[in-house]
Each structure stands twice: as structure tokens, then as C-alpha cells.
Amino acid sequence: MFKEIPDLLSAEQLRQLRAIAAAAPFVDGRITNPHNTAKQNLQLHDQSSYQQSSQLLIQALGAHEDFRNFAMPVAIAPPMLTRYEAGMRYGAHTDAAFIPLPSGPIRSDLSCTIFVNDPGEYRGGELVIHLGTRSIPFKGAAGSAIVYPSDTLHEVAPVTQGQRLVAITFVQSRVADPFRREMLYEVNEIAALEGLGMRAENFTRMQLFQQRLMRYWADKP
Ligand SMILES: O=C(O)CCC(=O)C(=O)O
Ligand SMILES: [Fe+2]
Numbered sequence: 001m002f003k004e005i006p007d008l009l010s011a012e013q014l015r016q017l018r019a020i021a022a023a024a025p026f027v028d029g030r031i032t033n034p035h036n037t038a039k040q041n042l043q044l045h046d047q048s049s050y051q052q053s054s055q056l057l058i059q060a061l062g063a064h065e066d067f068r069n070f071a072m073p074v075a076i077a078p079p080m081l082t083r084y085e086a087g088m089r090y091g092a093h094t095d096a097a098f099i100p101l102p103s104g105p106i107r108s109d110l111s112c113t114i115f116v117n118d119p120g121e122y123r124g125g126e127l128v129i130h131l132g133t134r135s136i137p138f139k140g141a142a143g144s145a146i147v148y149p150s151d152t153l154h155e156v157a158p159v160t161q162g163q164r165l166v167a168i169t170f171v172q173s174r175v176a177d178p179f180r181r182e183m184l185y186e187v188n189e190i191a192a193l194e195g196l197g198m199r200a201e202n203f204t205r206m207q208l209f210q211q212r213l214m215r216y217w218a219d220k221p
Contacts, residue, residue: 001182002129002136002148003070008060008114009143017053017116021081021165024049029082029090038091041156044081054078057114057167061145069192070185071147072174074219075106079114079169084125086163090156092130097150099170108150108170109181115140115166122162129154147171149178174218184213 009017026042033039044050057079061067077099084090098105113127119139126137127146130153137157138146148154150170175181187210195203 001178002138002146003066004138004140005064005067005145005147006141007143008064008067008145009116011143013056013060014116014143016056017081017167018165020044020049020053021083021116024081026081026083036093038093038155040084040088041090042083042085042088050078050080053081053167057169061112061169067145067147069188071110071112071171072181072184072218073171074174074221075172077101077106077108077170079112079167081116081165081167084122084156084159084164084166086159086161089158092153092155094153095150095170106170106172107176109173109176109178110147110171111150111154112145112147112169112171113138113140113166114145114169115142117163117165118142122164123160124157125159125164126157127154128157151178174221176219177217180213180217184210184217187213 021044024044024046027045029039029041029043030036031043031045044053058076061076095108095111097107099108119141126139129136129138129148140146173181175184191206191210195206198206
């Protein structure tokens with residue numbers, strides 16, 4: 001369902017991202033969603049800073065084994081540095097199914113928030129994911145990330161003090177269906193963690209099962 005990644009970014013990567021954010025201009029986040037009244041935040045607005053920061057973040061996501069195993073990405077939108085100042089929020093919404101990119105649209109199967117500043121630097125600002133009548137708040141440490149299904153209703157609670165600096169991205173997965181993706185992730189994890197401890201013939205049977213599911217459910221990488 002959700003995947004929390006505690007160690008996505010190194011201290012050096014965080015330093016670089018914060019330096020980019022401190023030097024570059026930010027504009028009203030509605031620039032990419034003009035009719036979205038729920039959205040009250042600021043987005044990085046400088047081509048070379050965007051390129052530098054998104055490259056660093058895509059590289060970090062692509063290099064993280066647990067992220068790759070969980071998300072099974074075929075395409076990752078360039079992550080956008082986003083700032084919420086006191087009074088800003090992002091009201092309850094679900095993400096658009098397709099995200100236009102210069103290289104063509106991608107389907108948003110998973111959304112990802114990467115926490116760039118320390119949670120002690122702001123009050124409020126939790127990413128709240130709604131599941132039926134329950135709401136689950138996330139406020140990660142700097143350098144951590146949360147990956148969640150893009151079709152959930154979610155919001156960012158108002159920041160009441162300080163500033164919240166995050167990067168936001170969307171992932172198209174090889175497996176669009178969350179149920180199937182989770183089943184595959186689980187069986188792949190069990191095979192990776194326990195496979196060598198199994199009797200060889202049972203491991204072979206398990207691999208057959210894994211590869212059949214991949215064949216039926218996964219798009220080509
Ligand atoms: O700031 C966040 O953590 C999430 C933002 C969000 O939901 C979005 O950009 O669609
Ligand atoms: Fe969202």
C-alpha cells in the first residue's frame with residue numbers, strides 16, 4: 001500500500017537540494033494546475049535548477065533498491081521542489097491519471113513525496129492519506145520519502161509555522177493495478193529473503209510462480 005523509504009537521500013544530496021531551493025525562484029503552484037483551488041503551494045521555477053534537482057532525485061530513486069522493487073517503475077516524472085509557507089496547504093484531492101511531460105504523458109500509478117527539510121522546521125504540513133473513514137498522517141525526516149497509490153484521496157495539512165520543503169513526483173509502474181503490484185512485490189521479497197533457505201526444488205517452483213505472474217501482470221520494462 002504505502003512504502004516509507006527512510007534513507008533515500010544522503011546528507012550531501014540534501015545539502016545540494018537545499019542550496020538549489022534557497023537560490024532559485026519559486027512561483028504559485030497553480031501554474032501547473034490553474035483551476036485547482038485546493039492547491040496552495042510554491043513550485044521551483046527555473047529551468048536549470050529544475051534540471052539539476054530533478055536529475056539528482058531521479059538518480060537517487062533509480063539507485064534505491066527498495067524503491068525499485070516496490071514501485072517497479074517504467075517512467076518517473078522529474079521531481080518538482082515544492083515549498084509550503086505558513087498558511088499554505090493542499091486540500092484533499094486525487095492526482096491526475098495522466099501527467100503530461102515533454103517526452104509524452106505518463107500514467108500516475110504511484111505518487112511520491114520526498115522530504116527535503118527537517119520536520120522540526122515547520123508545524124502542521126502533514127501529508128494526510130485518506131482511507132475510508134481513517135486518515136493517516138505522514139511527516140518524514142529529511143532525506144526520507146513516502147510512496148503511495150496516486151488514486152488515493154490525500155491532502156497536505158496547513159503549515160501553521162515555518163516552511164515545508166519537499167519534492168513531488170509521480171511514477172508509472174510496470175504493474176498498473178495496485179493489488180497485482182503488491183502481490184508481486186510480496187512474492188519477490190519472499191523469494192529474495194528466503195529463497196536461498198528453501199529446498200532447491202521448492203525455490204524453482206516459486207520462481208516459476210513469480211515469472212508467470214510477471215508475464216501476466218507486468219508491462220515490459
Ligand atoms: O506536498 C505533498 O506532500 C503532496 C503534494 C501533492 O499531493 C501533489 O502535488 O499532488
Ligand atoms: Fe497529490
